[in-house]
Each structure stands twice: as structure tokens, then as C-alpha cells.
Amino acid sequence: MRIMIIGGGAVGSYLAGLLLQQGHHVTIIEIRETAMATLRLTAPGAQCLLGSGTDPELLEAAGVHLADTVVAVTGTDETNLVITSLARFAFDAPRVVARVNNPHNSWMFTPTMGVDFALNQADLLAHLIAETIPSPPAQRLSEPSTGGDGG
Amino acid sequence: MRVLILGCSRIGVGLAQRLDLAGHTVTIVDPEPAALARLPASFGGRQLSGHVLDRRVLEEASIEHQDALAAVTPNDDVNIVAARLARLAFHVPRVVARLYSPRAATLYQQLGIQTVCTTTWGINRITELLSYAELEPVASIGTGVELLDAPLPPLLVGRPVSALARPGELQVVAISRDGRTFLPHPESRFESGDRLHLVVAAGATDHLVDLLRH
Known part of the structure; x- marks a missing residue:
């Protein structure tokens, strides 16, 4: 599979390494020149491009048309949403995955914005942590409401 | 007409002022109270302090009942996302986004968002003035x-x-x-x-x- 990752920070480079191990073809777009050196070390087999992932010309030059999956994992939610919109509606990417940085922004990560799968890191982590904490002893609930909520 | 302006930049202030004077019902949103303070005392519209992509803020600004929306924050990505959401999630009939990047402006126009690229406008206008x-x-x-x-x-x-x-x-x-x-x-x-x-x-x-x- 051909995977295009936009955002080569901690998440993007780790993901690239993982996908390369599984034998996928990986292209990474990263805007910070300082991150490029680290990226070449963590994901040596990936094609790395320096530039903005919201630049349609760069996406095209990077072969977005050929990608089976586009993954937007920059640290800025609005940037990820611009990338997902472009990937889906301008370049017809078959599968679009995005990272939600701020859980309050998760409402925007919908198919309308080109997102097939939204991964909400903080939310996942919070739930996993919450699961490790034992439930408090049962408490007497207040009187049940008569109307009910149907669920 | 009811108009929602996202971003109290210079362009936001000017737009809010002009539309308010023309008798439109204007609401303007900006995360920085200091930015909203730039509105003139005569401004009769509504001011809201909050993030322009925060659902609660947009709902408080009655986005669903607006006739038009102008996304004029200094951030192209925010403006594009806000414009698309306004159009597709909140069904605002008329939406305009201000962009700095000329390359993106044309593309978004094709994707159904009306864009105004101040950079392209500036370049064209200055070229005209320089070469009669x-x-x-x-x-x-x-x-x-x-x-x-x-x-x-x-x-x-x-x-x-x-x-x-x-x-x-x-x-x-x-x-x-x-x-x-x-x-x-x-x-x-x-x-x-x-x-x-x-x-x-x-x-x-x-x-x-x-x-x-x-």
C-alpha cells in the first residue's frame, strides 16, 4: 500500500517506521527543516519532502493521487482538516485518517471534512487511564427520574 | 441580513463597522478580548470572545441562523475550515474566506468556497498602479x-x-x-x-x- 503521511513529528515518524516495517511504501511531508534529520533516522526508507502539507502543488508533486491512504498527523487541528478536505475532495484519496490534537475539536473531524477515521489521542489516553483506576464503591443514587431518557 | 464575522483583524473591524452602519445585524468573534477592543464605540453589533472553531462559541453566535459568514482571521487554515463548516455543517447560505495563499485560493474556489486572496489583489493592484x-x-x-x-x-x-x-x-x-x-x-x-x-x-x-x- 502507498501511504502519505503529513506531519513528520513524533507521531508521524513513529508511524512511518511502523508502516515501513510492514512493507508499505511511505511518503512523509514535513514543514520544519529541523525535523527532517530526525525523520531520516527514524524512517530511513521513507520518501521525505520538506514543505507545507496544505500546499496543493506539493501534495500533487508528492504523488497524493497514487496514495491508498492519506494520514494527517500535524500538531495543528485546522491544518489536519485542510489536508483531509484537500485529500478527499480535490485529490479523491480512497482513505483519509486524521489526528485530533485537542479533544474539543473532535466535532469537526467528520466525513464532511473528508475524514474517514479520526484518532483522538487525548481522549483515547484519558479513557485508558480512567480504566486503570478502580471504580469508587457503589453509592446510593438520587431518586430516579420518572421521565427516563429512553436509554 | 445577519452576518457572522470570524476574526477581529483590521479587515474584520472594518467589515463589521461597514456592515453595521449599513443596517445589517453583525456578530463578531475573536479569541482575543484586546482585538475586540479595537471595534469603535459606535459599533452596534454583538461581540463574542472565544475560539472561532469552538462549537459552543459558534452556537452562541447563532451560526445556524446567519445569512452570511466572513472568515477573516489571520490564519488561512482556520478560515478554510471555518468556511467549510459554515457551509456544510451549519448551512450558512453565503460564506467568504479571506486567504493569504494565492495557490490555495483558486483550489478552494473550485471546492465551493468563495475566497478573497488579499495577496493576489494587492499584487494586481500594485502592478496596475506601477504600470499605467x-x-x-x-x-x-x-x-x-x-x-x-x-x-x-x-x-x-x-x-x-x-x-x-x-x-x-x-x-x-x-x-x-x-x-x-x-x-x-x-x-x-x-x-x-x-x-x-x-x-x-x-x-x-x-x-x-x-x-x-x-
């Missing part, structure tokens, strides 16, 4: 049609407007004469001192230049 030309570009309509202004060449005085029409290529849409602008009939005649407002198909500009010079 008879034909003054006023606006682009989509990608294939230009709206231009031109002074009437003396040789066309007394000729009918139809003399300067080429179906599919160019057409005089309005004439300014003695401080007044009107839409001419094909049989209306040009008068000395007229200023012409023309629409020209891309590629037909050279043709127009030839017509104006003869």
Missing part, C-alpha cells in the same frame, strides 16, 4: 472571465454599443457618463468621455486592445 495601462482589470469572474474598465477611445464616439460586442468574447456591461453609471442597450451610442466597463473572456484581451485602438 489603458485597460484596468477590476475583477476576475471565476478563472476564465475578466471585468475591465477602459476609457472610450475617440474613434468610437457616436458608434453603437453593439460595435464593441463579440459574442462569447467581450461585451460592454456598463457605461459611466457624467458621474452616473448605467447598463446600455445594444443600440445606445457611445459619447465622448464615456468610461466603459467590459467583460472579456480570457484570451480575448488582445482582441479588445485591437478594437479600442482602431
Whole structure:
């Protein structure tokens, strides 16, 4: 599979390494020149491009048309949403995955914005942590409401 | 009309002020209270302090009941996302996004978001001012049609407007004469001192230049 990752920070480079191990073809777009050196070390087999992932010309030059999956994992939610919109509606990417940085922004990560799968890191982590904490002893609930909520 | 302005930048302040004066119901949102403080005391609209992509803030601004939205924050990505959400999630009938990146502006226009690229406008306008030309570009309509202004060449005085029409290529849409602008009939005649407002198909500009010079 051909995977295009936009955002080569901690998440993007780790993901690239993982996908390369599984034998996928990986292209990474990263805007910070300082991150490029680290990226070449963590994901040596990936094609790395320096530039903005919201630049349609760069996406095209990077072969977005050929990608089976586009993954937007920059640290800025609005940037990820611009990338997902472009990937889906301008370049017809078959599968679009995005990272939600701020859980309050998760409402925007919908198919309308080109997102097939939204991964909400903080939310996942919070739930996993919450699961490790034992439930408090049962408490007497207040009187049940008569109307009910149907669920 | 009810208008929601996202971003109290210079352009946001100016827009809010103008639309408010024109009698529209204006709501303006900015995360920085200091930015909202730039609004003049006379501003009669509503001001909301909050992040422009925060659902609660948008709902508090009654986004679903707005007739129009202008996304004019200093961040292109925020403006694009806000404009798309307004259009697709909240069904705001008229949405405009201000962008700095000319490359993105054209693409988003194709994706159904009306964009205003202040950079492109600035470049065009400054080029015009630096190089005086008879034909003054006023606006682009989509990608294939230009709206231009031109002074009437003396040789066309007394000729009918139809003399300067080429179906599919160019057409005089309005004439300014003695401080007044009107839409001419094909049989209306040009008068000395007229200023012409023309629409020209891309590629037909050279043709127009030839017509104006003869």
C-alpha cells in the first residue's frame, strides 16, 4: 500500500517506521527543516519532502493521487482538516485518517471534512487511564427520574 | 441580513463597522478580548470572545441562523475550515474566506468556497498602479472571465454599443457618463468621455486592445 503521511513529528515518524516495517511504501511531508534529520533516522526508507502539507502543488508533486491512504498527523487541528478536505475532495484519496490534537475539536473531524477515521489521542489516553483506576464503591443514587431518557 | 464575522483583524473591524452602519445585524468573534477592543464605540453589533472553531462559541453566535459568514482571521487554515463548516455543517447560505495563499485560493474556489486572496489583489493592484495601462482589470469572474474598465477611445464616439460586442468574447456591461453609471442597450451610442466597463473572456484581451485602438 502507498501511504502519505503529513506531519513528520513524533507521531508521524513513529508511524512511518511502523508502516515501513510492514512493507508499505511511505511518503512523509514535513514543514520544519529541523525535523527532517530526525525523520531520516527514524524512517530511513521513507520518501521525505520538506514543505507545507496544505500546499496543493506539493501534495500533487508528492504523488497524493497514487496514495491508498492519506494520514494527517500535524500538531495543528485546522491544518489536519485542510489536508483531509484537500485529500478527499480535490485529490479523491480512497482513505483519509486524521489526528485530533485537542479533544474539543473532535466535532469537526467528520466525513464532511473528508475524514474517514479520526484518532483522538487525548481522549483515547484519558479513557485508558480512567480504566486503570478502580471504580469508587457503589453509592446510593438520587431518586430516579420518572421521565427516563429512553436509554 | 445577519452576518457572522470570524476574526477581529483590521479587515474584520472594518467589515463589521461597514456592515453595521449599513443596517445589517453583525456578530463578531475573536479569541482575543484586546482585538475586540479595537471595534469603535459606535459599533452596534454583538461581540463574542472565544475560539472561532469552538462549537459552543459558534452556537452562541447563532451560526445556524446567519445569512452570511466572513472568515477573516489571520490564519488561512482556520478560515478554510471555518468556511467549510459554515457551509456544510451549519448551512450558512453565503460564506467568504479571506486567504493569504494565492495557490490555495483558486483550489478552494473550485471546492465551493468563495475566497478573497488579499495577496493576489494587492499584487494586481500594485502592478496596475506601477504600470499605467489603458485597460484596468477590476475583477476576475471565476478563472476564465475578466471585468475591465477602459476609457472610450475617440474613434468610437457616436458608434453603437453593439460595435464593441463579440459574442462569447467581450461585451460592454456598463457605461459611466457624467458621474452616473448605467447598463446600455445594444443600440445606445457611445459619447465622448464615456468610461466603459467590459467583460472579456480570457484570451480575448488582445482582441479588445485591437478594437479600442482602431
